[in-house]
Amino acid sequence: MKKLRFLLPIFLMGCIGEDIEMDEVEPVVQFVNPISNLQISDSFQLNYMFLNDVGVSVVPSSITWSSVDETVATVDATGTLMGISDGTATIRVTAMSEQLMAETEITFSVSNQPTMLIVSERPGVIQTTSSYLLSGDFVLRMEGDDLMLDIADNYEADTGLPGLFVYLSNNPNTISGAHEIAAVTTFSGEHSYTIPNAGLFDYNYVLYYCKPFNVKVGDGTIQ
Amino acid sequence: MGTEPFNNMKKHILLLLLAVPFLSSAGGGWPKKKGTGYYKLTEWWVVADKHYTSNGGTDSNVTTGIFNTSFYAEYGITDKLTGILYFPFFSRTFQNDVVSATTGLVTTEGQALNSIGDTDVGVKYGISKPGSFFAFAGSVILGIPLGNNAGGRDGSLQTGDGEFNQMIQFDLSKSASFGKISAYANVYAGLNNRTNDFSDEFRFGGEIGASFLKNKLWLIYRINVLESFQNGLTSADGSSGTTIFANNTEFASYSYEGAFYITDKLGISASYASVFSGKIIFANPAYSVGVFLDLK
Numbered sequence: 001m002k003k004l005r006f007l008l009p010i011f012l013m014g015c016i017g018e019d020i021e022m023d024e025v026e027p028v029v030q031f032v033n034p035i036s037n038l039q040i041s042d043s044f045q046l047n048y049m050f051l052n053d054v055g056v057s058v059v060p061s062s063i064t065w066s067s068v069d070e071t072v073a074t075v076d077a078t079g080t081l082m083g084i085s086d087g088t089a090t091i092r093v094t095a096m097s098e099q100l101m102a103e104t105e106i107t108f109s110v111s112n113q114p115t116m117l118i119v120s121e122r123p124g125v126i127q128t129t130s131s132y133l134l135s136g137d138f139v140l141r142m143e144g145d146d147l148m149l150d151i152a153d154n155y156e157a158d159t160g161l162p163g164l165f166v167y168l169s170n171n172p173n174t175i176s177g178a179h180e181i182a183a184v185t186t187f188s189g190e191h192s193y194t195i196p197n198a199g200l201f202d203y204n205y206v207l208y209y210c211k212p213f214n215v216k217v218g219d220g221t222i223q
Numbered sequence: 224m225g226t227e228p229f230n231n232m233k234k235h236i237l238l239l240l241l242a243v244p245f246l247s248s249a250g251g252g253w254p255k256k257k258g259t260g261y262y263k264l265t266e267w268w269v270v271a272d273k274h275y276t277s278n279g280g281t282d283s284n285v286t287t288g289i290f291n292t293s294f295y296a297e298y299g300i301t302d303k304l305t306g307i308l309y310f311p312f313f314s315r316t317f318q319n320d321v322v323s324a325t326t327g328l329v330t331t332e333g334q335a336l337n338s339i340g341d342t343d344v345g346v347k348y349g350i351s352k353p354g355s356f357f358a359f360a361g362s363v364i365l366g367i368p369l370g371n372n373a374g375g376r377d378g379s380l381q382t383g384d385g386e387f388n389q390m391i392q393f394d395l396s397k398s399a400s401f402g403k404i405s406a407y408a409n410v411y412a413g414l415n416n417r418t419n420d421f422s423d424e425f426r427f428g429g430e431i432g433a434s435f436l437k438n439k440l441w442l443i444y445r446i447n448v449l450e451s452f453q454n455g456l457t458s459a460d461g462s463s464g465t466t467i468f469a470n471n472t473e474f475a476s477y478s479y480e481g482a483f484y485i486t487d488k489l490g491i492s493a494s495y496a497s498v499f500s501g502k503i504i505f506a507n508p509a510y511s512v513g514v515f516l517d518l519k
């Protein structure tokens with residue numbers, strides 16, 4: 001048996017090891033139901049999502065709301081807005097979780113018009129991050145309760161690529177925590193994906209991943 | 224040595240750069256003599272963290288390992304006809320865990336698959352007459368899909384491609400002696416017909432070998448080329464969508480092998496193989512070590 005010791009390193013190479021994934025992103029706090037107008041004397045619950053340094057939604061340990069001009073709109077500690085008078089309101093929110101901090105703001109009008117959610121489309125551009133061909137424009141939009149990902153007719157993907165899947169994610173570096181939409185079966189031209197139970201502002205990136213090689217092929221930032 | 228160098232060094236190559244057995248020139252143009260045999264136990268492996276893409280570029284991938292423990296045999300059924308078997312009785316493939324550099328947590332668990340691998344059986348027929356200037360032989364190799372083509376969490380781990388294939392190959396060989404050094408050269412070309420909508424393949428290549436230390440040590444250099452006919456289905460057609468055994472793999476590769484006879488019959492060998500260029504194939508080198516028995 002001693003003579004076979006030299007084979008041991010070969011068999012050890014057959015053990016599952018670890019690959020390190022560089023997945024750090026800037027923490028982000030973002031509104032998931034932004035508005036373009038708040039009606040005077042109307043209240044509105046502004047909801048947010050805090051994404052940590054790997055793009056995972058977590059509950060922050062502290063959250064701070066403030067209004068730049070409280071004569072136009074106010075906000076309480078839970079994010080409830082109140083329209084006060086005509087004008088332009090800016091609401092800021094700061095979220096902290098352990099050592100992570102992020103802040104953002106939203107600007108909207110306050111008027112006698114009904115409170116209006118932003119339901120516009122979110123466009124983006126798919127670009128390759130690999131040697132494989134992958135490009136095209138896309139638009140994310142709501143259709144009823146479903147989120148729709150519409151890929152434009154200028155889309156092209158490499159047909160030789162095995163196991164290509166498309167995801168929605170909040171981290172452009174990993175599919176960990178991402179929402180797998182489907183295996184890619186269309187490699188050129190216009191097509192759409194339906195994503196149930198998702199909101200227009202739930203994700204910030206479209207990712208294309210090759211499953212067999214477990215590697216990102218391309219991505220697109222959702223504007 | 225002289226006229227039959229292959230009987231001594233047996234260039235059994237399993238240039239298996241994507242876990243696809245590639246019996247490129249077992250025995251070259253020389254069939255084995257009746258009743259003689261060559262048997263080899265080989266451990267072949269590749270551990271790859273990058274691959275050639277469909278346009279010939281190189282991209283990274285999760286570290287993937289493929290290990291084949293195989294039995295290879297050549298046996299002279301007659302002086303003209305040699306039986307060939309390649310049986311990877313234990314094939315293992317795995318993918319590493321993916322660990323977040325930020326959190327230290329495993330984000331994608333690794334996976335492994337152990338099974339029998341795809342197996343080849345075939346015969347070689349010596350076309351040239353003994354004593355001919357060149358040795359010329361034709362082979363028919365049948366690929367039998369004994370491996371698993373849908374393992375792991377999502378079916379992407381495989382020890383086989385799930386398709387029967389049949390390859391016809393011709394070898395042209397020449398041996399010569401230079402003082403105490405015996406040498407040979409071999410070229411081959413073959414057509415591999417694949418089923419299940421995989422593309423057919425044209426394979427060709429060559430090798431040179433020379434003996435040293437009174438024919439105890441053989442050093443061999445090989446070049447192998449695989450060209451796809453691109454007549455199978457692509458991912459866009461819905462074929463091979465989640466497999467590294469994707470259609471239309473191509474490569475030009477080289478390998479070095481050393482074989483050392485410990486006794487007249489028993490020897491050990493080791494090889495290193497890599498690619499000059501490729502498409503849809505791992506880009507890291509492959510290695511093998513083996514023990515062989517040469518019963519002349």
